[in-house]
Amino acid sequence: MPTVGLLYPGHSAEDDFPALEERICGAVRLPVVITSVGEDAHRVDALLDIGSDARLADGASQLSGAQPDAVMWACTSGSFVFGPQGARAQAAAVADAAGVPASSTSIAFVDALRHLGIRRVAVAASYPDDVAQHFVGFLTDGGAEVVSMGSHGIYTAAEVGTLEPSRVVDMVTAADHPDAEAVLVPDTAMHTLAIIDQLEAAVGKPVLTANQVTVWKGLELLGPVPDLPGLGALFRGRR
Known part of the structure:
Protein backbone atom coordinates (compact mmCIF):
# COMPACT_ATOMS: atom_id res chain seq x y z
CA MET A 1 0.00 0.00 0.00
CA PRO A 2 1.21 3.58 -0.58
CA THR A 3 2.94 5.26 2.35
CA VAL A 4 2.79 9.04 2.64
CA GLY A 5 5.03 10.27 5.43
CA LEU A 6 3.92 13.44 7.20
CA LEU A 7 6.15 16.04 8.83
CA TYR A 8 3.83 17.75 11.29
CA PRO A 9 4.83 20.70 13.53
CA GLY A 10 4.07 20.30 17.22
CA HIS A 11 0.86 18.90 18.67
CA SER A 12 -2.65 19.97 17.70
CA ALA A 13 -4.47 17.81 15.12
CA GLU A 14 -1.86 15.18 14.27
CA ASP A 15 -4.36 12.51 15.39
CA ASP A 16 -6.50 13.38 12.33
CA PHE A 17 -4.21 11.20 10.21
CA PRO A 18 -4.14 7.88 12.11
CA ALA A 19 -7.91 8.24 12.59
CA LEU A 20 -8.31 8.54 8.81
CA GLU A 21 -6.02 5.56 8.26
CA GLU A 22 -8.31 3.49 10.46
CA ARG A 23 -11.50 4.69 8.75
CA ILE A 24 -10.23 3.78 5.28
CA CYS A 25 -9.00 0.39 6.50
CA GLY A 26 -5.36 0.99 5.70
CA ALA A 27 -5.79 1.95 2.04
CA VAL A 28 -2.86 4.30 2.63
CA ARG A 29 -0.30 4.47 5.42
CA LEU A 30 0.17 7.91 6.98
CA PRO A 31 3.08 7.79 9.43
CA VAL A 32 3.55 11.08 11.28
CA VAL A 33 6.74 12.58 12.64
CA ILE A 34 6.38 15.62 14.91
CA THR A 35 8.87 18.28 13.89
CA SER A 36 10.39 20.69 16.38
CA VAL A 37 8.77 24.05 17.06
CA GLY A 38 10.53 27.05 18.54
CA GLU A 39 7.34 28.98 19.33
CA ASP A 40 3.75 27.96 18.68
CA ALA A 41 2.58 31.23 17.17
CA HIS A 42 0.71 32.29 14.05
CA ARG A 43 3.26 35.04 13.51
CA VAL A 44 5.43 35.34 10.41
CA ASP A 45 8.83 35.17 12.10
CA ALA A 46 7.81 32.14 14.16
CA LEU A 47 6.39 30.43 11.06
CA LEU A 48 9.58 31.01 9.07
CA ASP A 49 11.46 29.29 11.90
CA ILE A 50 8.99 26.38 12.08
CA GLY A 51 9.49 25.75 8.36
CA SER A 52 13.28 26.04 8.35
CA ASP A 53 15.28 23.52 6.35
CA ALA A 54 17.10 22.31 9.46
CA ARG A 55 13.89 21.44 11.33
CA LEU A 56 12.42 19.67 8.30
CA ALA A 57 15.62 17.77 7.49
CA ASP A 58 15.69 16.49 11.06
CA GLY A 59 12.07 15.37 10.71
CA ALA A 60 12.80 13.65 7.39
CA SER A 61 15.61 11.73 9.07
CA GLN A 62 13.26 10.54 11.82
CA LEU A 63 10.70 9.50 9.19
CA SER A 64 13.11 7.30 7.27
CA GLY A 65 12.32 4.24 9.40
CA ALA A 66 8.74 4.29 8.10
CA GLN A 67 10.08 3.97 4.53
CA PRO A 68 7.72 6.55 3.00
CA ASP A 69 7.05 6.58 -0.74
CA ALA A 70 6.45 10.34 -0.56
CA VAL A 71 6.71 12.99 2.15
CA MET A 72 4.49 15.97 2.87
CA TRP A 73 5.35 19.01 4.98
CA ALA A 74 1.95 19.07 6.66
CA CYS A 75 1.88 22.74 7.54
CA THR A 76 0.16 25.46 5.55
CA SER A 77 1.37 28.61 7.30
CA GLY A 78 4.88 27.21 7.63
CA SER A 79 5.02 26.91 3.84
CA PHE A 80 3.04 29.84 2.40
CA VAL A 81 4.98 32.43 4.43
CA PHE A 82 7.98 31.56 2.24
CA GLY A 83 6.08 32.59 -0.90
CA PRO A 84 5.64 30.40 -4.00
CA GLN A 85 9.33 30.15 -4.91
CA GLY A 86 10.37 29.67 -1.31
CA ALA A 87 7.74 26.97 -0.80
CA ARG A 88 8.98 25.08 -3.84
CA ALA A 89 12.57 25.35 -2.60
CA GLN A 90 11.43 24.14 0.83
CA ALA A 91 9.70 21.09 -0.70
CA ALA A 92 12.77 20.35 -2.83
CA ALA A 93 14.94 20.42 0.28
CA VAL A 94 12.60 17.95 2.01
CA ALA A 95 12.74 15.68 -1.05
CA ASP A 96 16.53 15.79 -0.98
CA ALA A 97 16.60 14.99 2.73
CA ALA A 98 14.03 12.19 2.45
CA GLY A 99 15.16 10.72 -0.86
CA VAL A 100 11.57 10.54 -2.14
CA PRO A 101 9.15 13.01 -3.78
CA ALA A 102 7.93 15.72 -1.41
CA SER A 103 5.60 18.69 -1.32
CA SER A 104 3.76 20.86 1.21
CA THR A 105 0.23 21.75 2.18
CA SER A 106 0.31 25.21 0.58
CA ILE A 107 1.43 23.79 -2.75
CA ALA A 108 -1.23 21.10 -2.35
CA PHE A 109 -3.99 23.72 -2.14
CA VAL A 110 -2.94 25.32 -5.45
CA ASP A 111 -2.59 21.95 -7.17
CA ALA A 112 -5.95 20.72 -5.83
CA LEU A 113 -7.72 23.79 -7.24
CA ALA A 210 -5.44 21.55 4.93
CA ASN A 211 -5.27 17.97 6.17
CA GLN A 212 -7.38 16.74 3.25
CA VAL A 213 -5.25 18.35 0.52
CA THR A 214 -2.09 17.17 2.30
CA VAL A 215 -3.16 13.53 2.00
CA TRP A 216 -4.35 14.07 -1.57
CA LYS A 217 -1.10 15.66 -2.71
CA GLY A 218 1.00 12.98 -1.04
CA LEU A 219 -0.89 10.34 -3.02
CA GLU A 220 -0.82 12.43 -6.18
CA LEU A 221 2.98 12.49 -6.02
CA LEU A 222 2.83 8.71 -6.50
CA GLY A 223 0.27 8.47 -9.33
CA PRO A 224 -3.53 8.44 -9.74
CA VAL A 225 -5.27 9.26 -6.47
CA PRO A 226 -7.77 6.61 -5.37
CA ASP A 227 -11.36 7.52 -4.54
CA LEU A 228 -11.58 7.52 -0.77
CA PRO A 229 -14.88 7.73 1.12
CA GLY A 230 -15.72 10.70 3.29
CA LEU A 231 -13.06 13.00 1.86
CA GLY A 232 -15.22 15.15 -0.38
CA ALA A 233 -15.16 16.27 -3.99
CA LEU A 234 -11.37 16.31 -4.17
CA PHE A 235 -11.22 12.54 -3.78
CA ARG A 236 -14.01 12.02 -6.31
CA GLY A 237 -12.01 13.67 -9.12
CA ARG A 238 -13.19 16.55 -11.23
CA ARG A 239 -16.64 17.97 -10.55
Whole structure:
Protein backbone atom coordinates (compact mmCIF):
# COMPACT_ATOMS: atom_id res chain seq x y z
CA MET A 1 0.00 0.00 0.00
CA PRO A 2 1.21 3.58 -0.58
CA THR A 3 2.94 5.26 2.35
CA VAL A 4 2.79 9.04 2.64
CA GLY A 5 5.03 10.27 5.43
CA LEU A 6 3.92 13.44 7.20
CA LEU A 7 6.15 16.04 8.83
CA TYR A 8 3.83 17.75 11.29
CA PRO A 9 4.83 20.70 13.53
CA GLY A 10 4.07 20.30 17.22
CA HIS A 11 0.86 18.90 18.67
CA SER A 12 -2.65 19.97 17.70
CA ALA A 13 -4.47 17.81 15.12
CA GLU A 14 -1.86 15.18 14.27
CA ASP A 15 -4.36 12.51 15.39
CA ASP A 16 -6.50 13.38 12.33
CA PHE A 17 -4.21 11.20 10.21
CA PRO A 18 -4.14 7.88 12.11
CA ALA A 19 -7.91 8.24 12.59
CA LEU A 20 -8.31 8.54 8.81
CA GLU A 21 -6.02 5.56 8.26
CA GLU A 22 -8.31 3.49 10.46
CA ARG A 23 -11.50 4.69 8.75
CA ILE A 24 -10.23 3.78 5.28
CA CYS A 25 -9.00 0.39 6.50
CA GLY A 26 -5.36 0.99 5.70
CA ALA A 27 -5.79 1.95 2.04
CA VAL A 28 -2.86 4.30 2.63
CA ARG A 29 -0.30 4.47 5.42
CA LEU A 30 0.17 7.91 6.98
CA PRO A 31 3.08 7.79 9.43
CA VAL A 32 3.55 11.08 11.28
CA VAL A 33 6.74 12.58 12.64
CA ILE A 34 6.38 15.62 14.91
CA THR A 35 8.87 18.28 13.89
CA SER A 36 10.39 20.69 16.38
CA VAL A 37 8.77 24.05 17.06
CA GLY A 38 10.53 27.05 18.54
CA GLU A 39 7.34 28.98 19.33
CA ASP A 40 3.75 27.96 18.68
CA ALA A 41 2.58 31.23 17.17
CA HIS A 42 0.71 32.29 14.05
CA ARG A 43 3.26 35.04 13.51
CA VAL A 44 5.43 35.34 10.41
CA ASP A 45 8.83 35.17 12.10
CA ALA A 46 7.81 32.14 14.16
CA LEU A 47 6.39 30.43 11.06
CA LEU A 48 9.58 31.01 9.07
CA ASP A 49 11.46 29.29 11.90
CA ILE A 50 8.99 26.38 12.08
CA GLY A 51 9.49 25.75 8.36
CA SER A 52 13.28 26.04 8.35
CA ASP A 53 15.28 23.52 6.35
CA ALA A 54 17.10 22.31 9.46
CA ARG A 55 13.89 21.44 11.33
CA LEU A 56 12.42 19.67 8.30
CA ALA A 57 15.62 17.77 7.49
CA ASP A 58 15.69 16.49 11.06
CA GLY A 59 12.07 15.37 10.71
CA ALA A 60 12.80 13.65 7.39
CA SER A 61 15.61 11.73 9.07
CA GLN A 62 13.26 10.54 11.82
CA LEU A 63 10.70 9.50 9.19
CA SER A 64 13.11 7.30 7.27
CA GLY A 65 12.32 4.24 9.40
CA ALA A 66 8.74 4.29 8.10
CA GLN A 67 10.08 3.97 4.53
CA PRO A 68 7.72 6.55 3.00
CA ASP A 69 7.05 6.58 -0.74
CA ALA A 70 6.45 10.34 -0.56
CA VAL A 71 6.71 12.99 2.15
CA MET A 72 4.49 15.97 2.87
CA TRP A 73 5.35 19.01 4.98
CA ALA A 74 1.95 19.07 6.66
CA CYS A 75 1.88 22.74 7.54
CA THR A 76 0.16 25.46 5.55
CA SER A 77 1.37 28.61 7.30
CA GLY A 78 4.88 27.21 7.63
CA SER A 79 5.02 26.91 3.84
CA PHE A 80 3.04 29.84 2.40
CA VAL A 81 4.98 32.43 4.43
CA PHE A 82 7.98 31.56 2.24
CA GLY A 83 6.08 32.59 -0.90
CA PRO A 84 5.64 30.40 -4.00
CA GLN A 85 9.33 30.15 -4.91
CA GLY A 86 10.37 29.67 -1.31
CA ALA A 87 7.74 26.97 -0.80
CA ARG A 88 8.98 25.08 -3.84
CA ALA A 89 12.57 25.35 -2.60
CA GLN A 90 11.43 24.14 0.83
CA ALA A 91 9.70 21.09 -0.70
CA ALA A 92 12.77 20.35 -2.83
CA ALA A 93 14.94 20.42 0.28
CA VAL A 94 12.60 17.95 2.01
CA ALA A 95 12.74 15.68 -1.05
CA ASP A 96 16.53 15.79 -0.98
CA ALA A 97 16.60 14.99 2.73
CA ALA A 98 14.03 12.19 2.45
CA GLY A 99 15.16 10.72 -0.86
CA VAL A 100 11.57 10.54 -2.14
CA PRO A 101 9.15 13.01 -3.78
CA ALA A 102 7.93 15.72 -1.41
CA SER A 103 5.60 18.69 -1.32
CA SER A 104 3.76 20.86 1.21
CA THR A 105 0.23 21.75 2.18
CA SER A 106 0.31 25.21 0.58
CA ILE A 107 1.43 23.79 -2.75
CA ALA A 108 -1.23 21.10 -2.35
CA PHE A 109 -3.99 23.72 -2.14
CA VAL A 110 -2.94 25.32 -5.45
CA ASP A 111 -2.59 21.95 -7.17
CA ALA A 112 -5.95 20.72 -5.83
CA LEU A 113 -7.72 23.79 -7.24
CA ARG A 114 -6.15 23.18 -10.63
CA HIS A 115 -7.14 19.51 -10.47
CA LEU A 116 -10.77 20.44 -9.82
CA GLY A 117 -10.78 23.27 -12.34
CA ILE A 118 -11.69 25.80 -9.64
CA ARG A 119 -10.54 29.42 -9.73
CA ARG A 120 -12.81 31.52 -7.47
CA VAL A 121 -12.58 30.64 -3.79
CA ALA A 122 -13.53 31.75 -0.31
CA VAL A 123 -11.09 31.28 2.57
CA ALA A 124 -12.02 30.37 6.16
CA ALA A 125 -8.79 31.08 8.03
CA SER A 126 -8.17 30.49 11.71
CA TYR A 127 -5.11 32.77 11.60
CA PRO A 128 -4.76 36.45 12.44
CA ASP A 129 -5.49 38.61 9.41
CA ASP A 130 -1.88 39.49 8.55
CA VAL A 131 -0.92 35.80 8.34
CA ALA A 132 -4.10 34.94 6.43
CA GLN A 133 -3.23 37.60 3.85
CA HIS A 134 -0.02 35.70 3.07
CA PHE A 135 -2.18 32.70 2.15
CA VAL A 136 -4.39 34.88 -0.04
CA GLY A 137 -1.27 36.12 -1.82
CA PHE A 138 0.00 32.56 -2.28
CA LEU A 139 -3.30 31.50 -3.84
CA THR A 140 -3.39 34.55 -6.08
CA ASP A 141 0.11 33.82 -7.34
CA GLY A 142 -1.13 30.30 -8.09
CA GLY A 143 -3.93 31.61 -10.31
CA ALA A 144 -6.85 31.62 -7.88
CA GLU A 145 -9.17 34.55 -7.18
CA VAL A 146 -10.09 34.94 -3.51
CA VAL A 147 -13.58 36.45 -3.48
CA SER A 148 -13.96 36.47 0.31
CA MET A 149 -11.81 35.76 3.34
CA GLY A 150 -12.68 35.32 6.99
CA SER A 151 -9.87 35.37 9.55
CA HIS A 152 -10.44 34.44 13.17
CA GLY A 153 -7.36 35.73 14.96
CA ILE A 154 -6.40 32.47 16.66
CA TYR A 155 -2.80 32.87 17.71
CA THR A 156 -1.67 29.27 18.41
CA ALA A 157 -2.01 25.93 16.67
CA ALA A 158 -2.75 24.32 20.03
CA GLU A 159 -5.92 26.42 20.38
CA VAL A 160 -7.00 25.66 16.81
CA GLY A 161 -6.71 21.96 17.59
CA THR A 162 -9.39 22.29 20.28
CA LEU A 163 -12.09 23.69 17.96
CA GLU A 164 -15.28 21.65 17.97
CA PRO A 165 -16.73 20.47 14.63
CA SER A 166 -19.69 22.84 14.99
CA ARG A 167 -17.30 25.80 15.25
CA VAL A 168 -15.49 24.68 12.09
CA VAL A 169 -18.81 24.39 10.25
CA ASP A 170 -19.71 27.90 11.40
CA MET A 171 -16.37 29.28 10.18
CA VAL A 172 -16.83 27.68 6.77
CA THR A 173 -20.41 28.88 6.31
CA ALA A 174 -19.51 32.39 7.47
CA ALA A 175 -16.65 32.60 4.96
CA ASP A 176 -18.64 31.31 1.99
CA HIS A 177 -19.62 33.67 -0.83
CA PRO A 178 -22.09 33.20 -3.72
CA ASP A 179 -19.28 33.71 -6.24
CA ALA A 180 -16.96 31.17 -4.62
CA GLU A 181 -16.70 27.78 -6.30
CA ALA A 182 -15.11 26.26 -3.19
CA VAL A 183 -14.26 27.14 0.40
CA LEU A 184 -10.69 26.63 1.61
CA VAL A 185 -9.77 25.91 5.24
CA PRO A 186 -6.00 26.43 5.54
CA ASP A 187 -4.77 25.08 8.86
CA THR A 188 -3.40 21.59 9.52
CA ALA A 189 -3.90 22.31 13.23
CA MET A 190 -7.66 22.01 12.69
CA HIS A 191 -9.40 18.63 12.92
CA THR A 192 -11.28 18.30 9.63
CA LEU A 193 -10.77 14.86 8.08
CA ALA A 194 -13.85 13.35 9.76
CA ILE A 195 -16.18 16.19 8.75
CA ILE A 196 -15.43 16.96 5.08
CA ASP A 197 -18.82 15.69 3.90
CA GLN A 198 -20.54 17.71 6.65
CA LEU A 199 -18.69 20.86 5.60
CA GLU A 200 -19.54 20.38 1.93
CA ALA A 201 -23.19 19.75 2.77
CA ALA A 202 -23.27 22.99 4.77
CA VAL A 203 -22.22 25.15 1.81
CA GLY A 204 -23.29 23.00 -1.14
CA LYS A 205 -19.90 23.11 -2.84
CA PRO A 206 -16.43 21.60 -2.51
CA VAL A 207 -14.52 22.34 0.69
CA LEU A 208 -10.77 21.90 0.70
CA THR A 209 -9.11 21.58 4.09
CA ALA A 210 -5.44 21.55 4.93
CA ASN A 211 -5.27 17.97 6.17
CA GLN A 212 -7.38 16.74 3.25
CA VAL A 213 -5.25 18.35 0.52
CA THR A 214 -2.09 17.17 2.30
CA VAL A 215 -3.16 13.53 2.00
CA TRP A 216 -4.35 14.07 -1.57
CA LYS A 217 -1.10 15.66 -2.71
CA GLY A 218 1.00 12.98 -1.04
CA LEU A 219 -0.89 10.34 -3.02
CA GLU A 220 -0.82 12.43 -6.18
CA LEU A 221 2.98 12.49 -6.02
CA LEU A 222 2.83 8.71 -6.50
CA GLY A 223 0.27 8.47 -9.33
CA PRO A 224 -3.53 8.44 -9.74
CA VAL A 225 -5.27 9.26 -6.47
CA PRO A 226 -7.77 6.61 -5.37
CA ASP A 227 -11.36 7.52 -4.54
CA LEU A 228 -11.58 7.52 -0.77
CA PRO A 229 -14.88 7.73 1.12
CA GLY A 230 -15.72 10.70 3.29
CA LEU A 231 -13.06 13.00 1.86
CA GLY A 232 -15.22 15.15 -0.38
CA ALA A 233 -15.16 16.27 -3.99
CA LEU A 234 -11.37 16.31 -4.17
CA PHE A 235 -11.22 12.54 -3.78
CA ARG A 236 -14.01 12.02 -6.31
CA GLY A 237 -12.01 13.67 -9.12
CA ARG A 238 -13.19 16.55 -11.23
CA ARG A 239 -16.64 17.97 -10.55
